[in-house]
Amino acid sequence: MVALRTPTVAFVGNPNTGKTTLFNALAGMNQRVGNYAGVTVETKKGKLRVGDLPFDIIDLPGTYSLAPRSPDEMLAVDVILGHNPTEPRPDVVVTIVDASNLERNLYLMTQVAELGVPVVIALNMVDVATAQGLKIDVDRLSQQLGVPVVPLQANRGIGLEALKTAIAAAFESRPSARSPAFPERFDEEVAKLQAFTGSEEPTYLLRRLVLDVDGYAEKRLGDKYGPDLIDKMTAARQRLVQAGFTLAGIEARVRYGWIHKVTTDCIQRPAQRPVAWTDRIDKVLTHRVWGTLIFLVVMFLVFESIFVAAAPFMDWIKAGVAWVSESIGGLLSPGPLRSLLVEGIIKGVGAVIVFLPQIVFLFAIIAFLEDCGYMARAAFLMDRLMSRAGLNGKSFIPLLSSMACAVPGIMSARVIENRRDRLATILVAPLMSCSARLPVYSLLISAFLPIAVYGWWVPGLVFFGLYMLGIIVAPLMAFLLKQTLLRGETPVFVMEMPLYKMPSLATVLRRAFDSGWMFLKRAGTLILATMILVWAALYFPSGNYEEEIAQLEQPLEQPREQLKTLKSELKALQDADAKDAAAIAAKQALVDEAKETLVPHEKQINDLRSQWKAQSVLGRMGQWIEPAVKPLGWDWRIGMAAIASFPAREVMVGTLGIIFGEGEGDAGDEEYRDSVGQSLRNSGAFTVPVAMSVLVFFALCSQCVSTLVIIKRETGAWRWPIFTFVYMTALAYIGAFVTYQVGSLF
Amino acid sequence: MTLNEIKPGQRVRIESLLGDDVVLQRLMEMGLLEDEELEVIGFAPMGDPMEIRLRDYRLSLRRTEAARIRVTLLP
Numbered sequence: 124m125v126a127l128r129t130p131t132v133a134f135v136g137n138p139n140t141g142k143t144t145l146f147n148a149l150a151g152m153n154q155r156v157g158n159y160a161g162v163t164v165e166t167k168k169g170k171l172r173v174g175d176l177p178f179d180i181i182d183l184p185g186t187y188s189l190a191p192r193s194p195d196e197m198l199a200v201d202v203i204l205g206h207n208p209t210e211p212r213p214d215v216v217v218t219i220v221d222a223s224n225l226e227r228n229l230y231l232m233t234q235v236a237e238l239g240v241p242v243v244i245a246l247n248m249v250d251v252a253t254a255q256g257l258k259i260d261v262d263r264l265s266q267q268l269g270v271p272v273v274p275l276q277a278n279r280g281i282g283l284e285a286l287k288t289a290i291a292a293a294f295e296s297r298p299s300a301r302s303p304a305f306p307e308r309f310d311e312e313v314a315k316l317q318a319f320t321g322s323e324e325p326t327y328l329l330r331r332l333v334l335d336v337d338g339y340a341e342k343r344l345g346d347k348y349g350p351d352l353i354d355k356m357t358a359a360r361q362r363l364v365q366a367g368f369t370l371a372g373i374e375a376r377v378r379y380g381w382i383h384k385v386t387t388d389c390i391q392r393p394a395q396r397p398v399a400w401t402d403r404i405d406k407v408l409t410h411r412v413w414g415t416l417i418f419l420v421v422m423f424l425v426f427e428s429i430f431v432a433a434a435p436f437m438d439w440i441k442a443g444v445a446w447v448s449e450s451i452g453g454l455l456s457p458g459p460l461r462s463l464l465v466e467g468i469i470k471g472v473g474a475v476i477v478f479l480p481q482i483v484f485l486f487a488i489i490a491f492l493e494d495c496g497y498m499a500r501a502a503f504l505m506d507r508l509m510s511r512a513g514l515n516g517k518s519f520i521p522l523l524s525s526m527a528c529a530v531p532g533i534m535s536a537r538v539i540e541n542r543r544d545r546l547a548t549i550l551v552a553p554l555m556s557c558s559a560r561l562p563v564y565s566l567l568i569s570a571f572l573p574i575a576v577y578g579w580w581v582p583g584l585v586f587f588g589l590y591m592l593g594i595i596v597a598p599l600m601a602f603l604l605k606q607t608l609l610r611g612e613t614p615v616f617v618m619e620m621p622l623y624k625m626p627s628l629a630t631v632l633r634r635a636f637d638s639g640w641m642f643l644k645r646a647g648t649l650i651l652a653t654m655i656l657v658w659a660a661l662y663f664p665s666g667n668y669e670e671e672i673a674q675l676e677q678p679l680e681q682p683r684e685q686l687k688t689l690k691s692e693l694k695a696l697q698d699a700d701a702k703d704a705a706a707i708a709a710k711q712a713l714v715d716e717a718k719e720t721l722v723p724h725e726k727q728i729n730d731l732r733s734q735w736k737a738q739s740v741l742g743r744m745g746q747w748i749e750p751a752v753k754p755l756g757w758d759w760r761i762g763m764a765a766i767a768s769f770p771a772r773e774v775m776v777g778t779l780g781i782i783f784g785e786g787e788g789d790a791g792d793e794e795y796r797d798s799v800g801q802s803l804r805n806s807g808a809f810t811v812p813v814a815m816s817v818l819v820f821f822a823l824c825s826q827c828v829s830t831l832v833i834i835k836r837e838t839g840a841w842r843w844p845i846f847t848f849v850y851m852t853a854l855a856y857i858g859a860f861v862t863y864q865v866g867s868l869f
Numbered sequence: 870m871t872l873n874e875i876k877p878g879q880r881v882r883i884e885s886l887l888g889d890d891v892v893l894q895r896l897m898e899m900g901l902l903e904d905e906e907l908e909v910i911g912f913a914p915m916g917d918p919m920e921i922r923l924r925d926y927r928l929s930l931r932r933t934e935a936a937r938i939r940v941t942l943l944p
Contacts, residue, residue, distance in 0.1 A: 188898045192891070224926040227900045257925070336891060369889045375897035401927075411914045503929050507915035510931070516918075615895040615934060620920055620927040 131179045131211050132171065132290055133202060135235060136219030137228050138185035139496075139621035141247045144630055145219060145277035146182040149287075156637055165641075166198075173291040181213070187227075189234040190331060190374070191339035200339075203238045204325060212240070215293050217286070219245045222252035222259055222274070223622070225390060229268075229382045230375075236270070236300035237327050241293045244272040245286055251622060256393030267385040269301040278627055303381030305330070308366055309373060312359040319355055320348055332356055333363070334374050401496075401622045408500050418504050421497070422523055425488055429481045429527040430558060436480035441791075444473030457673040462662055463655070471654030474771060475647045478530050478829065483639045485524050485531040489538065490634035494626035498538065499618055506616060512598035513605030515541070515616050518548040522597060525555040526590075529830045530646075533837055534638060541614040547601045549837060550847055553830045554597040556590045556822060559772040562790040563821045564589055566776050570800030571814035585815075589822045596823065596854070645836045646829065653828040657770050660741040668735035675728050679721065686717040729786040736781050741767055755820065755856070756813040756863040765817075768826045775821065779803065812866030816859040824855035870942075873919065873935035877911040881940035888937055900924045901938060 136142040147154070150169025167182040183199045191197040198207070205212025218235050220228040236242055244265075252259060265272040271289045275282035305313075313329045320329070324344065331340035333356060345353045360370060408414050448469040455461040492498045502516030509518050517539045525532030532552045539545040556564075568582045693710040696703065736742050737760075745763025752762040760782045768775035776790035780799040783806050788795035803809050825831065831844040838844075875881055883905045886893055900923055901907075907923035918931045 190894070190898065224924065226924045227926060230898065230900070255925070335894070364889070369893075371889050371891070371894035372886070372897050372902075375894070375900075375902060379900060379902055405910070405920075405927075409911060409913065409920065415914050499929070503913050503918060503920065504915075506929075506931070507913060507917045510917075612891065615892045615930075616918060617895060617899050617928060617930045617934065618918075619899075620929055 128211060129177050129179050130214040130294055131181060132215045132217060132294075133213035134180065134182045134217050134219060135199060135203070135231065136185060136245075137187050137221065137231060137619075139619060140185070140219045140221040140228065141277045142182065142185055142219045144627055145245060145247060145275070146180070147629060147633055148277055148280055148283055150180060156641060171287065171290075173287045176291055176294075178290065178294075181210070186231065188231060189238075190335050192335065192337075197339045197343070200238075200327075200331075203235065203240060204327070215241050215243060215290055217243050217245050217290065219247050222246045222249045223255055223257060225252075225257075225259070225386060226379065226382050229386065230378050232268075232300075233302050233378050233382065234327075236268075236302040237330075239325070239327075241297045242270045242300045243286070243289050243293045244268065244270055245275050245277075246272050247275045247277050249274045250276050251624075254397075255399060256397050258391040260389045264386065264389040267301070267389060270298055278624075301385075303377050305377050306368070306373070309333070309363060309368065312363060316352070316355060316359060319352060320344070330374075333359055334370060336360075336370065399622070404623050405500070405620070408497070409503060414500075414504060418501060421492075421501070422520075425485070425492075425520065426523060426527060428484050428488055429524060429531065433480035433484045433527075437477050440473065440477050440480070444469060444477075448473075457669045459662065459665065462665075462669070463658070466662070467655045467658035468651070471651040471658070474654055475643070475650050475829075478528065478642065479639050481528050482531040482534065482642050483635045485527075485535060486638035487631050487635035489520065489535055490631040491626050493538070494624075494630050496621045496623040499620050502618060503620065509598075510616075512601040514544055514548060514598075514601055515539070515614070516618075518544060518601075521548050521552055522555055525552040525557060526593075528557050528559070529553045529555065529827065530642070530833050531638075533830065533833050534642065536837065543605070543609045543611055544614060546838060546843070547604045547609050549834055550604060550843065550850075551597040551601045553825050553827065553834075553847060553851060554593045554600060554823065556593040557772075557827075559827065560589070560821055562773045562776050562796065563768075564818060566779070566790075566796045566800055567803075567814045567818055569797070570803050571809065571811050585818070589818060592819070592822045592858075600850075600854075642833075646832045649832045649835075650829050653832070654770050657741070657767065660744075661736060661739050661767060663740055664738065666735070666738075668731060672728055672731055672735075675724065675731070679724055679728075682717065682721055686714070686721065689714045689717055725786065726784070729781075729784045732786060733782050733784045736763075736778075742782075754863070755816045755859040756810070756867070757817070758808045760808060761813070761817060765820065765824075765826065770828045772821060772824075772826050775826075783808075812863050815866050816863035819862045820855045820859035822855075823851060823858050825851035870940060871936045872909075872921070872938040872940050873932040875909045875940065875942070877909050880906060880908045880943040882906050882943055884939040884941055886938055892934060893937070896930070896934060896938070899928060906943065 134146055149171050154167050154169035156165050156167055169180050171178040171180045189200050191200050201207040202210050216235050218232045261272050261274055273286045273289045317329050328340050332344055448465040452465045505519040506516030509516055521532045521536040524535055529552050533549050536545050536548045568585055572581050693714055696707050742763050746759040748762050749759040764775050764778040767778040773790040780788050783802045785799045785802050825848050834844040835841055883903055907921050910920040912919045918929045920929045
């Protein structure tokens, strides 16, 4: 047989059958993640060689059934039917079947068999089946189903060679699987509809058309053949119901009945089911008290890992970026090019890769929790709570993660199968207070609500209140969305509770790596582009400012160096084991003196910078929107800083620093924040109600390009990030307005 | 009685499933069919959802869905 193209093998299977492990074992490192237009699921592709025969292999999303109810599920059906324009029809379909759970897994296999492609069954986890006392007669099973059945332990690499040989053999001999017969009455109706389409459409799709009320086949074929087909379909359904059929039950009864009949003498079950490890572990992990406690500990660790453990890596990235921009900045003379490179591109790139540690950490943990089986238990424990907001248990981790950063949080919403629940989770995730809000919170709280004036409990209480604002508003918003925009029948929450098992390190690492890579590839460029746009809006028109500043700075280089040296000498003295009070005091005096001489010069530069930004495009926008932010108690400078923080919330601190004459600085630097706070207090633009209004605004607004870009990437449409921006800005505005107006009464 | 009323540890046989819609289709796809026997493992700490064992695997479902499954107790 001469193949014109490389033959394709598709992998399908239920979730939790070790499909990904098997695919990784076969494809090795040579694989890539692909996306299809309009579909949010990812498919993996790789290459496989059997003898000298090459195959392209494709891993389709894990599913329990090929009854498509969403574009995502339709993808698998389309690929196998050869209806996907970018994907050739697979020559062989490998169906991965969990040997310890044969009946339910074979359900999907009988559907695949009807799609008219050669099938090979990969009977995975035979060791688990044996441990449960199940005896499976593989040869007999193969005979009964009419397809090759290969026993496997994918996690240990056992049976892979046999599977490869079976794939190659099936490609040559094209065995046809046996599949159950549907009731005659039903098939007659299907045949009538098929005749109406001119016998163009495969029987499988027409069966789906009758079976799946509001399913994807209805939409697809309805668009193609018009309302006449829909009328005929409705009539066919009515006749079937009159004849005593339950539409929803026809298929399951046929398939499970057939599966039970053909497998009954292939499986021997033990008289007494042995108590499995999973039973014992589950007793603890879903226990009222212990289960809840362990859950809280696990979630605490998830949160800490992205909030704390990722921090040093983020600091390294920031330091690296600072070093690169300093070195490159030193090589160029001041001007738009240097500013574009240093302030625009290098900072922008840094702002993108700084997300990587959190994304990689979170996805490694999620892969670990999913692979070992705990994820389903976590969803089980949290479902009741989340269902009150119209979500389900699987929304918990994405929302929790969003308290560190909404970007990995939104990406992790992929664990939610239901489309509407996933969308609702994604849209409210940015309301959770993330770590980028922290610098803004601490700047304003420590500047305007100091412990010394308001008491020790006030700053903490305000912090707590700002976090609670997100925790309360997000579920309310989700509830609202589910009642309005994302309205629809409550999705069925039926979730398999997989067996606990040792997670595979390779799977965990692979998932972490893929997620980081996908973020860079899919979101990186767009985030960078926006960063550069905002840079330009803050830079132009640049007049002579940059040259003037450079001229003023030149004579300061040496005294600044001196101050630095003096400061480090002072620190060395202070840190010394034997403290010499006199020497410290003397050094301190020197430091103060050096600072003192620099102050007027620094002030001149900072004022110049402030003037420059005030007349920049962004500064003008600030002045232009002043009437709009007046009711919030803001003047144009605060308005401008809020616009400038569009790339990321923490930019607010640096922008306020520049416009209020403190110069540039790092939002994470406490000393810098203190001096910015000082000048905000002295500026007269801020009062306590104004500060509170800004705080509430930042708790609720969506000033974060990366979040909006990742929403676009994850939902596949611009309307969702636009919607998120609009509703969050409206919420933030109203919140800030009420805060200021009420605050001004006192 | 219906499945949501069964206590942990009890075994039941499914008598019938109520309705004819997507929810039912999904439940049946997962193997919840007439004459099938299953065991209730337990309920989540907040009382919902519940966990059951059927056809060699474990499944969790909400009480609202379980209420559509009419069962008889097995000894």
